[in-house]
Amino acid sequence: MSATRLYICCGSGGVGKTTTSAAFALQLAMSGQRVAVLTIDPARRLADSLAVGPLGNEPQSVPLERLNPAPGGQLDAMMLDMKATFDDVVRRFAPDAESRDRILQNRYYRFVSTRLAGSHEYMAMERIFALYESGQYDAVVLDTPPTRHALEFLKAPERMSNLMDEGVMHWLSLPRDSFGFRALERGSEAVVSVLKRLIGGETIEEIAEFFHVFQGMWSGFRERSGLVRALLRGPNTRFLLVTTPAPAARAEAQEFVQLLRRDGLPFGGFFVNRVLPAPTTNQALSAELLPDRPAAIPQADWAEICAGVRQATVNQARLAGSEAPALAELRREAGDAPLWTLPEQDTDVHSLDALAAVSALLAPAVAQLSRR
Amino acid sequence: MSLLDKRIVLVTGKGGVGKTTVTAALGVAAAAAGRRTLIAEIGGARRIHALFGAPESTYKIAPLTKNLSSLSITADEAIEDYVLQQIRVRALFQLVFRNRVMGPFIDAVPGLHDLVQLGKVFDLSRQTKRGSLEWDLLLIDAPATGHGLTMLASPLSMMELTGRGPFYENARLVHDVFMDPARTALALVSLPEEMPVNETLDLFARLGPYQRQVQLIALNELHPEPFGALDLWEQARDSFEASPAVAEALRLTDRAVARARRQRLARERLTGLGGAPLRELPFLFRRDLREADLLGLGRRLLGATT
Numbered sequence: 001m002s003a004t005r006l007y008i009c010c011g012s013g014g015v016g017k018t019t020t021s022a023a024f025a026l027q028l029a030m031s032g033q034r035v036a037v038l039t040i041d042p043a044r045r046l047a048d049s050l051a052v053g054p055l056g057n058e059p060q061s062v063p064l065e066r067l068n069p070a071p072g073g074q075l076d077a078m079m080l081d082m083k084a085t086f087d088d089v090v091r092r093f094a095p096d097a098e099s100r101d102r103i104l105q106n107r108y109y110r111f112v113s114t115r116l117a118g119s120h121e122y123m124a125m126e127r128i129f130a131l132y133e134s135g136q137y138d139a140v141v142l143d144t145p146p147t148r149h150a151l152e153f154l155k156a157p158e159r160m161s162n163l164m165d166e167g168v169m170h171w172l173s174l175p176r177d178s179f180g181f182r183a184l185e186r187g188s189e190a191v192v193s194v195l196k197r198l199i200g201g202e203t204i205e206e207i208a209e210f211f212h213v214f215q216g217m218w219s220g221f222r223e224r225s226g227l228v229r230a231l232l233r234g235p236n237t238r239f240l241l242v243t244t245p246a247p248a249a250r251a252e253a254q255e256f257v258q259l260l261r262r263d264g265l266p267f268g269g270f271f272v273n274r275v276l277p278a279p280t281t282n283q284a285l286s287a288e289l290l291p292d293r294p295a296a297i298p299q300a301d302w303a304e305i306c307a308g309v310r311q312a313t314v315n316q317a318r319l320a321g322s323e324a325p326a327l328a329e330l331r332r333e334a335g336d337a338p339l340w341t342l343p344e345q346d347t348d349v350h351s352l353d354a355l356a357a358v359s360a361l362l363a364p365a366v367a368q369l370s371r372r
Numbered sequence: 373m374s375l376l377d378k379r380i381v382l383v384t385g386k387g388g389v390g391k392t393t394v395t396a397a398l399g400v401a402a403a404a405a406g407r408r409t410l411i412a413e414i415g416g417a418r419r420i421h422a423l424f425g426a427p428e429s430t431y432k433i434a435p436l437t438k439n440l441s442s443l444s445i446t447a448d449e450a451i452e453d454y455v456l457q458q459i460r461v462r463a464l465f466q467l468v469f470r471n472r473v474m475g476p477f478i479d480a481v482p483g484l485h486d487l488v489q490l491g492k493v494f495d496l497s498r499q500t501k502r503g504s505l506e507w508d509l510l511l512i513d514a515p516a517t518g519h520g521l522t523m524l525a526s527p528l529s530m531m532e533l534t535g536r537g538p539f540y541e542n543a544r545l546v547h548d549v550f551m552d553p554a555r556t557a558l559a560l561v562s563l564p565e566e567m568p569v570n571e572t573l574d575l576f577a578r579l580g581p582y583q584r585q586v587q588l589i590a591l592n593e594l595h596p597e598p599f600g601a602l603d604l605w606e607q608a609r610d611s612f613e614a615s616p617a618v619a620e621a622l623r624l625t626d627r628a629v630a631r632a633r634r635q636r637l638a639r640e641r642l643t644g645l646g647g648a649p650l651r652e653l654p655f656l657f658r659r660d661l662r663e664a665d666l667l668g669l670g671r672r673l674l675g676a677t678t
Binding site for chain 1: 604
């Protein structure tokens with residue numbers, strides 16, 4: 001059995017990342033593979049277009065047999081349920097039932113499991129790893145959480161594992177003396193007293209309790225994040241950047257590629273969404289090609305409509321031209337790596353058929369990425 | 373009551389809709405109307421200064437143009453700032469915050485990053501100089517929808533988490549200001565396409581108690597319509613002969629008509645949302661907006677008709 005391939009779609013909010021991830025996953029399935037796509041927070045329309053009910057942590061099979069012709073592969077879709085995933089992790093790594101229940105009931109844990117910075121990303125990795133480990137898929141596609149920057153996704157798990165590592169865990173979870181904390185290192189007491197003054201004694205106690213119980217789960221957690229990190233750097237993983245020809249795209253692409261390189265993460269290429277196709281001419285349509293006015297259309301409207309039709313190519317050329325510098329910059333950033341452009345769609349994706357139409361445009365990308 | 377009479381305006385919306393442009397445009401228009409205005413970029417974002425050809429923003433307030441300044445707030449600097457205010461002893465701060473476990477710990481307090489940044493804006497809004505308020509108006513270029521909402525709710529989250537104590541009290545002060553429609557307004561930015569409008573409507577629904585604060589809906593990047601009588605297009609189209617040159621023009625007109633219809637629908641769906649005025653901004657072909665462009669956009673946002 002060949003190993004599962006992992007595609008991680010990054011990108012800032014509003015670039016069409018979720019739709020692109022779904023279309024890419026569908027195209028992988030079209031090519032005969034067994035595919036899972038994990039999305040973070042799809043619009044309802046996307047869940048509709050995958051023709052599945054409300055998405056949750058459990059894989060839902062997308063009814064590919066409805067497509068004509070039906071592809072040979074298989075596509076499962078799921079949406080990240082933060083709380084459920086974190087609860088699973090706690091259940092898996094808790095040394096005993098008592099610790100498990102103490103964590104699950106801790107008030108601070110309930111905040112951590114949904115709101116802690118980086119926990120979304122960490123849990124997405126966790127789900128991906130479980131899918132990878134299951135061996136049930138040829139390919140797993142991850143649509144990363146929306147961030148202002150594509151890069152935040154890459155930094156977040158690091159933040160999370162810093163927290164889970166030594167540091168605060170070790171320190172807050174040590175056996176406590178009658179003052180509540182043990183003076184482990186010089187200054188610890190001062191630290192705690194400042195924290196208590198700033199945040200409030202009870203809250204600090206609750207957080208300490210959480211870490212105290214969590215201590216038992218530590219090694220499991222750490223081992224797991226080590227495996228995830230290795231997987232992300234492995235030969236079967238590709239990071240993809242979904243972007244648009246917007247002015248800010250170049251800086252983001254540049255940073256993205258640099259960060260991947262620095263961290264030894266494999267770069268797969270860029271998807272540039274919503275590219276306006278250039279018309280064959282930038283000249284207005286000759287007035288001689290205009291037909292006579294149909295009797296039903298008032299003269300004033302007809303004149304306006306004719307002017308609109310004549311200018312259509314000129315306007316499109318102007319629009320496409322306004323994107324050209326950004327596209328050229330993106331191509332330069334990509335260097336030798338592939339860059340695939342996707343034309344602007346006239347409508348949002350509403351149905352499985354519409355998603356299939358977008359996904360067909362990704363066939364070259366799937367072919368190229370599968371060849372490696 | 374105009375947006376300019378608020379103390380704080382928080383600009384949010386889906387990623388990529390033009391929040392930064394809207395914030396800068398409001399800033400320029402407010403400054404031109406004589407308001408001493410400060411733009412705060414959140415989460416270490418640094419994009420505003422470039423629009424004014426100014427040096428890169430930092431945590432230190434720097435002028436952009438007459439009556440308009442900006443700063444870029446990071447959570448780390450805001451935390452340092454806050455803690456120093458509270459303990460007032462730099463040596464103690466050094467001791468605590470140079471402690472190697474502190475960074476991860478700060479990360480571990482949910483919502484703290486967001487709250488301290490709002491707290492910084494709150495402090496700036498109260499800052500006085502020679503006995504009067506230093507800033508008439510603070511504009512926040514807030515993070516995208518989901519995070520923007522979390523940030524707005526962060527004082528409340530902190531109040532829930534702590535229950536009482538000093539942090540609770542400070543969170544409550546911030547909460548009171550950001551909950552008060554007389555002092556704080558929200559501007560929601562959207563694009564005239566189906567998904568961004570869905571998201572704006574969804575955001576509005578999720579705003580719950582903060583809905584009263586929504587006092588501007590900005591619909592950005594509207595393209596000119598190819599012609600007014602969109603309804604007649606299908607009928608008109610049938611009368612054209614299908615030569616290749618005509619076919620391309622017709623196909624592109626189809627696109628332009630479809631876009632104009634989507635724009636009209638978006639306008640219809642957002643009109644009247646929360647009783648806030650809907651202001652429209654044109655799509656601009658140029659990439660490098662100048663101050664004059666921003667002023668034009670800002671005036672439209674404030675209700676000028678041209």
